[in-house]
Amino acid sequence: MSTSQQPGAPAPMTTLDVDRSDAEYRAWLKEAVRKVQADANRSADTHLLRFPLPEQWGIDLYLKDESTHPTGSLKHRLARSLFLYGLCNGWIRPGRPVIEASSGSTAVSEAYFAKLIGVPFIAVMPRTTSAEKCRLIEFHGGQCHFVDDSRKMYEESAALAVQTGGHYMDQFTYAERATDWRGNNNIAESIFRQLRLERYPEPAWIVATAGTGGTSATLARYVHYMQHDTRICVPDPENSCFFDGWVKDDPECTSDCGSRIEGIGRPRMEPSFVPGSIDRMMKVPDAASIAAVRSLEQAIGRKAGGSTGTGLWSALKIVAEMVARGEKGSVVTLLCDPGDRYLDKYYSDAWLAEQGLDIAPYTAAIETLLATGVWPDPA
The missing domain is CATH 3.40.50.1100 (Rossmann fold)
Structure with a gap:
């Protein structure tokens, strides 16, 4: 007997249902968001x-x-907003690196928040970035990845995200939308x-x-x-x-x-x-x-x-x-x-x-x- 639908017959009642929720991930996400928000609460x-x-x-x-x-x-405010934005969008995942194109200060702040929630961090920066900024990134557990031409930071960051399975934060695209400008x-x-x-x-x-x-x-x-x-x-x-x-x-x-x-x-x-x-x-x-x-x-x-x-x-x-x-x-x-x-x-x-x-x-x-x-x- 054919299982194909006969002409004029009503369409079968088929429900498409895909559940991607994961209890372990959701627990990690709640804790990560709590930690980032708590940082703001601690800061005068x-x-x-x-x-x-x-x-x-x-x-x-x-x-x-x-x-x-x-x-x-100043970039501490931005990094906090970017991490909350990335976490709540489901882009930042446990164990996967966060990658950022930065001339230094944003990378220092993002390395801090990455360490706070327990994910790796890689900063893609011009080779001319000050030595003190590089030291601070590494102090907070981040890695420095240098480029000779600052115009290449974007594509290098995107490529690293693909290679590592991580998330390219891309402050230059998301800075204006990650911050709540109304208050x-x-x-x-x-x-x-x-x-x-x-x-x-x-x-x-x-x-x-x-x-x-x-x-x-x-x-x-x-x-x-x-x-x-x-x-x-x-x-x-x-x-x-x-x-x-x-x-x-x-x-x-x-x-x-x-x-x-x-x-x-x-x-x-x-x-x-x-x-x-x-x-x-x-x-x-x-x-x-x-x-x-x-x-x-x-x-x-x-x-x-x-x-x-x-x-x-x-x-x-x-x-x-x-x-x-x-x-x-x-x-x-x-x-x-x-x-x-x-x-x-x-x-x-x-x-x-x-x-x-x-x-x-x-x-x-x-x-x-x-x-x-x-x-x-x-x-």
Whole structure:
């Protein structure tokens, strides 16, 4: 007797049912998510430091000090969000490595979270990454995998994920979507909460450099969502395409080489960089970034990384414009990571000479501004 369906006969009542749940995996997943969330619960909020400006200007300049996170940088927030995103999407699995393309600080933070939940971690990084960052990645149990051309990090990371059966985290794609920009104690909500009792609680500008672009997207989206008048400025270092791509509205814009300022600037327009959310961009010379970060140490006694200098230079330029217009208000920028990771670079005169960088005109420009309120042309 044939088992085929006869013409005109009703379709058989067939149920397709595939169950991929696994009790052991679900127990591991619940524990991994708990550990990552517990890390956030243990961590106090980061400080909002004041940069000293002449009182008569009526302007307050703040630095959100992200270097006090457990892994010492702004990227701790991002890594936590990326791990929760990857875990809840079912991408991160027990025993399988997490792989990331990173110039250092994100990899340090991700190595920390990988160790926390007990999975291997591999960082794919430019060979020029600072030795201290490499040491910290290995301290947290991660491995360093170097590439000679920073533009090759993406494909090398994806290939390693295929070879190992692991998960390529891909911060440059997922940074802007892994973070809850509406609130949940993100960096924007934290800044506005900390400013609540200051004389200018709604800053005129927030200045945030871009590596993935996720932080600037979070700040801009939060400001728009909460209907604040604050504007967002993104400074860009040399050898990065973000500024040109933003000005030309060109998502295909690229740069021929990598940024000297670790952690920010990219050779391509990253998916997490959201140009339409940003109000202003500045192109900042690398020598200006280094001059600013050294001036920061003179002003508040704290060393910071080069990306902090890029943001501070732009924030000081905005302050000078406000002084010239007679405006009062506040400006916020970020202290992204500690300077002890870069003693052999941004704090080394020998490295500056090797790179052909002269910071003297930019240092003089900052000194002139703080003494007179006038922003000189350092060229």
